[in-house]
Amino acid sequence: MSAQASSRLYLAIWGWLAGLMLLGVVLSEMNILPLPTATIVLIVLVLSVIKAALVALYYMHLKMDRRLLVLIALFPLVLIALAVGVVFSSALVKL
Amino acid sequence: MSQAHAASAPTATGIPNGKLGMWLFLASEVMFFTGLIGAYVVLRMSHPAWPGHEGHLSVPIGTINTLILICSSTSIVLALAAAERAAIGAVRGWLALTAVLGSVFLVVKGFEYAAKFSHHILPSTNVFWSCYFALTGFHALHVLGGIVFNLVVLGYTFNPAVWADRRKRLELAGLYWHFVDIVWIFLFPMLYLFN
Numbered sequence: 001m002s003a004q005a006s007s008r009l010y011l012a013i014w015g016w017l018a019g020l021m022l023l024g025v026v027l028s029e030m031n032i033l034p035l036p037t038a039t040i041v042l043i044v045l046v047l048s049v050i051k052a053a054l055v056a057l058y059y060m061h062l063k064m065d066r067r068l069l070v071l072i073a074l075f076p077l078v079l080i081a082l083a084v085g086v087v088f089s090s091a092l093v094k095l
Numbered sequence: 096m097s098q099a100h101a102a103s104a105p106t107a108t109g110i111p112n113g114k115l116g117m118w119l120f121l122a123s124e125v126m127f128f129t130g131l132i133g134a135y136v137v138l139r140m141s142h143p144a145w146p147g148h149e150g151h152l153s154v155p156i157g158t159i160n161t162l163i164l165i166c167s168s169t170s171i172v173l174a175l176a177a178a179e180r181a182a183i184g185a186v187r188g189w190l191a192l193t194a195v196l197g198s199v200f201l202v203v204k205g206f207e208y209a210a211k212f213s214h215h216i217l218p219s220t221n222v223f224w225s226c227y228f229a230l231t232g233f234h235a236l237h238v239l240g241g242i243v244f245n246l247v248v249l250g251y252t253f254n255p256a257v258w259a260d261r262r263k264r265l266e267l268a269g270l271y272w273h274f275v276d277i278v279w280i281f282l283f284p285m286l287y288l289f290n
Binding site: 003006007010011013014017018021022024025028029041044045048051052055056058059060065066068069072073075076077079080083084087 | 108109110114115118119121122125126129133137154158161162165166168169172173176179180269270273274276277280281283284288289
């Protein structure tokens with residue numbers, strides 16, 4: 001990718017990041033969707049995951065980098081999933 | 096072997112050691128903030144009377160600060176793009192802008208803290224404010240570390256010999272800065288929007 005094209009891509013990603021962030025603020029503050037609070041929270045968190053993925057893939061270049069770096073980046077997410085699983089299962093299971 | 100040669104020497108992984116080390120460090124940092132954020136989520140879900148109006152934060156200020164960090168992430172990746180086309184003046188400009196934006200973020204955060212302190216809101220006030228000051232305080236320390244890293248790399252650009260030897264560190268500074276941005280991407284809605 002040429003330097004000019006990559007700069008254009010970075011600016012486009014900036015637009016997505018700013019737009020998704022503002023969308024999250026509007027959804028949670030202005031009650032424009034007739035949805036329960038828990039659903040709005042879930043939507044805003046999904047928007048955050050999308051923004052984090054855009055930063056990791058394009059700004060941190062994981063999309064073009066070696067697979068080993070992708071695995072290193074994903075490994076903590078596996079641990080997080082395990083931790084979340086333990087927390088919620090311990091909340092549900094009464095010993 | 097010179098430092099420049101060592102930096103570009105092939106490695107067993109095919110990834111420069113510095114970059115591999117930075118990614119491993121960032122993976123450990125993810126777990127650090129996961130512990131803090133996880134504690135916040137568990138406390139919040141198990142707390143019957145989570146602060147409502149008492150835990151109010153200014154959404155406009157938080158939104159502006161989030162935009163500032165997003166802009167700084169873009170400016171540092173543009174510094175890297177400028178470095179790839181050897182435009183040293185542009186590298187300096189984008190790096191300086193990144194450091195300035197990071198500093199503005201900290202100043203805004205400082206005003207937020209000062210406003211809370213003036214209303215006698217402290218980490219000991221209640222569980223929400225304990226979490227708020229712990230999460231944002233550790234994040235602010237990381238922002239400060241990132242600003243110092245960016246300024247050190249900016250300093251390299253003023254000496255051609257040093258820049259030729261250490262220009263790869265711009266990518267490492269960028270990786271660290273983007274991580275700081277990602278952490279805030281999650282902290283902002285959790286602290287400011289979900290009250």
